Amino acid sequence: MPDSAHVPAPHPRPATRRPRPQPPERGCLTAVAYEAFCDTHRAVYIRYAATRLGSAGAGAEAAGAALDALASLWTSVLTSAAPARISWQLLTNVVNARAHHGRTPEEGLSGPYADAVILRTSLGLSGQEAAEAMGVPLCEFDVLHRAALRTMGVRKTMTDACSRLRGPAG
Numbered sequence: 001m002p003d004s005a006h007v008p009a010p011h012p013r014p015a016t017r018r019p020r021p022q023p024p025e026r027g028c029l030t031a032v033a034y035e036a037f038c039d040t041h042r043a044v045y046i047r048y049a050a051t052r053l054g055s056a057g058a059g060a061e062a063a064g065a066a067l068d069a070l071a072s073l074w075t076s077v078l079t080s081a082a083p084a085r086i087s088w089q090l091l092t093n094v095v096n097a098r099a100h101h102g103r104t105p106e107e108g109l110s111g112p113y114a115d116a117v118i119l120r121t122s123l124g125l126s127g128q129e130a131a132e133a134m135g136v137p138l139c140e141f142d143v144l145h146r147a148a149l150r151t152m153g154v155r156k157t158m159t160d161a162c163s164r165l166r167g168p169a170g
Contacts, residue, residue: 034074037083038067044125044133045091048115051122052095062098066091084135088115112136113148120145 042063049066050059070077070087077083092115109117112134119130131141 030075030078033078034071037070037087041084041087041133042067044119044123044129047123048118048133049091049095051118052099058098062094063091066094069094082135084132086135088134109148109151112144113151116141116145117148117152 045063045066046056046059048059049062050056053059053062066087069090073086077086080086092111115134116130119125119133120127123130125133127141127145128138130145131138134141136144
């Protein structure tokens with residue numbers, strides 16, 4: 001019977017990790033598409049992030065971080081149905097993580113409703129431009145924007161009514 005001290009221990013199986021996606025190599029068609037996407041969206045991303053974070057520098061850093069994250073995912077994002085929607089989600093995730101202070105979403109709205117108001121009201125984008133930034137069809141953007149405005153109007157009306165019921169302060 002062999003001595004167990006001489007029997008080699010079985011090698012642990014290496015963990016199966018998927019390699020992290022790499023940004024596209026410069027010059028290839030995928031890289032050109034990524035650069036064109038960034039050129040098209042960067043300015044709006046920076047303005048949105050700056051509005052939410054309260055400074056142009058913080059906005060530029062947040063937009064850069066989101067686009068850097070997009071680079072490593074670009075090959076798979078490019079094959080999705082809505083690359084701009086995925087990219088917008090990356091941007092809002094970065095901004096939300098950094099938004100310790102600065103501008104809060106409009107009138108207590110959350111998520112895409114606040115984004116719709118910020119893009120149209122604060123940044124002055126057209127509905128089409130805002131929809132393209134968020135990666136949604138124009139009809140979907142219009143629904144988000146109208147619902148947000150309606151919610152803001154109802155809240156303002158309720159606040160005004162409560163103020164009238166309380167009467168003058170004094």
